[in-house]
Amino acid sequence: MSYAVETKKRKFHRVLESLTKPPTVDPSPKQTPGTPATPTERVPADLSIKKVRLSSQDLSNFAAVRKSGIKAARSVSRESAVSSTTTRPSFVPWDRDRFLERLETFRRVDRWSPKPAAISEVEWAKRGWICTDVSRVTCVGGCGGSVVVKLPDELDELDGYDHDKVQERKEVRGKLVEEYASLLVKGHGEHCPWRNKGCDATIHRLPLTNGDTAIAGLQKRYLNIAKMANELPAAEHTIAPESFDLEAIIKILPEGEFDDSTRTAESDRPETQQDQQPEQQSGEGSQEDGSQKSPEPSKPINKAALALALFGWDTISFGTAGLVGCGACFRRLGLWMYKPKDNGDTTVYDTLDVAHEHMEYCPWVSGKAQSGTGKSNEKQAELRSGWELLVQALRVKHRRQIRSIASRETLRAVSETPTDDFPAVDDASEEHKKASDREWWAKLRRMRQVLNVKSPQRKKSVAP
Numbered sequence: 399m400s401y402a403v404e405t406k407k408r409k410f411h412r413v414l415e416s417l418t419k420p421p422t423v424d425p426s427p428k429q430t431p432g433t434p435a436t437p438t439e440r441v442p443a444d445l446s447i448k449k450v451r452l453s454s455q456d457l458s459n460f461a462a463v464r465k466s467g468i469k470a471a472r473s474v475s476r477e478s479a480v481s482s483t484t485t486r487p488s489f490v491p492w493d494r495d496r497f498l499e500r501l502e503t504f505r506r507v508d509r510w511s512p513k514p515a516a517i518s519e520v521e522w523a524k525r526g527w528i529c530t531d532v533s534r535v536t537c538v539g540g541c542g543g544s545v546v547v548k549l550p551d552e553l554d555e556l557d558g559y560d561h562d563k564v565q566e567r568k569e570v571r572g573k574l575v576e577e578y579a580s581l582l583v584k585g586h587g588e589h590c591p592w593r594n595k596g597c598d599a600t601i602h603r604l605p606l607t608n609g610d611t612a613i614a615g616l617q618k619r620y621l622n623i624a625k626m627a628n629e630l631p632a633a634e635h636t637i638a639p640e641s642f643d644l645e646a647i648i649k650i651l652p653e654g655e656f657d658d659s660t661r662t663a664e665s666d667r668p669e670t671q672q673d674q675q676p677e678q679q680s681g682e683g684s685q686e687d688g689s690q691k692s693p694e695p696s697k698p699i700n701k702a703a704l705a706l707a708l709f710g711w712d713t714i715s716f717g718t719a720g721l722v723g724c725g726a727c728f729r730r731l732g733l734w735m736y737k738p739k740d741n742g743d744t745t746v747y748d749t750l751d752v753a754h755e756h757m758e759y760c761p762w763v764s765g766k767a768q769s770g771t772g773k774s775n776e777k778q779a780e781l782r783s784g785w786e787l788l789v790q791a792l793r794v795k796h797r798r799q800i801r802s803i804a805s806r807e808t809l810r811a812v813s814e815t816p817t818d819d820f821p822a823v824d825d826a827s828e829e830h831k832k833a834s835d836r837e838w839w840a841k842l843r844r845m846r847q848v849l850n851v852k853s854p855q856r857k858k859s860v861a862p
Contacts, residue, residue, distance in 0.1 A: 488539040489526070489591040497601050498725070500538060503528040505728040517547065517578045520759050520767075524601060525582045526592035541587030549574055600770030604710075604726060604761045604784045609791035616788060617655050619707035624700045626713070629720040631736040633701035636750050638709070647708070647789060648699050650796035656699060709752040709785050710762035726784075727760035753785070760784075 490496050504510045504519035510529050513519070519529070527535040527545075537543035553559045553567045586593035606612040623630070638644070711722045714730070723730040735746040753763045761768040765781025782790070 491524075491526075491592075491595055491597045491601075494601055497523055497597055500526070500528045502728050503530070508532070513547065513549065514575050515759070516575055517582070518759060520602060521579075521582060522547075524597035526586070526590075526596065527582075535585075537586055537590060537592060539586075539590050539592055541590035541592070543586045543590065545578070545581050545585045547578055598770070602726070602759070602761055602767050603770045604768060604787075606768075606784060606787045606791065609794055612788055612791045613652070613655075613795060616707055616792075619710075619712040620656055620700075620703055622713040623703040623706050623711065623722065626719060626733075627700055627703065629733050629737065630700070630702040630706075631733060631745075631750050633705075635736060635748070636702045636705050636752060638705055638752050642705075642708075642753075642785070642789075644701055644705055647792060648701075648704070650792050651699070652795060652799070656704070657697060705752050708788060709756070710760075711752065724756060724760060724762065726762055727757035729755060729757055729760070731755055 486496075500523040501519060504523070506529075509532050510519060511533070515521075522529075522535050526538050527543075528538050530536040530544075533548050534544060534546050549571055550567060552571065553564045582596075583593055706722060710724050710726060711731070712725065714721050714723050720733045721730060722733065731750075733750075736750040738745055756763045758764065759767050762784040765783045765786075768784050768787070769781045771781075
């Protein structure tokens with residue numbers, strides 16, 4: 399056996415001895431041959447490692463220690479694997495959901511006030527910042543970056559200030575805005591990935607590319623808001639942009655998809671009745687006719703709920719009555735402020751502007767935010783906002799439904815109209831059938847002559 403192998407074996411035995419040796423070694427009498435060593439008996443520490451040998455009891459103790467060590471290592475590895483999967487990475491500039499989570503931290507009005515567009519909460523969220531305190535933003539990546547964003551109040555000549563004072567204040571605000579805009583990047587640590595790259599300009603865009611998915615989201619929001627019809631303001635107190643024609647939109651809505659009467663009836667029906675319905679249908683026809691009920695008339699469209707749903711409003715997830723919110727700018731509306739009181743008191747606001755209540759940067763009302771480009775050479779009027787794209791999806795689906803209905807009617811009419819290619823044959827008349835057969839064979843023979851098709855020759859039978 400080579401010297402290297404012997405050296406490795408000695409090192410291995412030294413490790414085994416260190417695992418089984420207790421922290422304090424008590425002197426013990428010399429062990430006689432043939433007697434097993436007790437658990438407390440150990441070799442004195444001053445002996446040479448080369449002379450140390452392991453007994454059978456030591457081997458059993460080492461096996462137990464090794465098993466426990468393996469179990470501990472496996473548990474640690476499992477815990478580290480679980481922690482690695484549960485811990486989310488902080489630098490994900492492509493994740494829209496994570497961007498919205500950061501943007502939602504700016505929702506509280508007691509912590510954050512509106513800022514100019516260059517340093518708005520959207521810009522901070524795109525660069526990995528979250529609002530942690532009053533006017534304070536902190537890097538979500540943990541680089542230690544923190545910035546307090548405070549601007550002096552705007553002045554106006556109408557408030558009694560002279561022109562020079564107002565102009566000086568505007569210059570100060572402009573310089574501070576530029577400084578804070580540079581801190582969007584420089585406020586991060588030198589090795590923070592958010593310093594080198596932020597979210598793309600299209601990160602705030604609404605997922606309205608698929609028309610069917612967009613209409614399904616509209617249907618869900620409408621049904622949620624329509625459930626609290628008693629909390630909604632009157633339709634005449636709900637206003638929208640001039641280009642928004644609610645009556646025309648109601649006419650092109652898909653039939654049956656925005657009617658909650660059927661859904662409500664099915665949800666309110668007990669499960670026992672739902673289970674017994676197939677059995678009743680399989681019974682006799684007289685019983686089916688007696689058990690069937692006249693269908694309930696469809697409820698009219700709730701105009702206030704539809705207007706809110708078309709502009710992206712939806713009920714709050716925790717189910718607060720009379721409260722709707724936007725999932726893109728995180729604005730919340732208390733509908734009780736727009737509804738007359740039961741005691742006759744006037745409302746806080748006369749009308750509810752479903753578009754103006756959004757934040758200016760919300761993609762539901764901002765074509766620049768929805769397009770994700772906002773280039774200087776682009777006209778703002780040509781950029782379509784979220785609600786405009788949603789109305790366009792409704793119109794496209796309505797046109798497709800009309801075309802499909804027209805095509806089905808055309809096919810039905812063509813199928814019902816008799817053709818002249820194959821003349822109708824009266825089965826009752828044998829003479830007519832034979833005449834049509836002769837005419838068909840004559841046409842076939844003429845066609846063979848034109849195409850020079852030779853018919854197979856029959857073999858003549860030989861007489862015996």
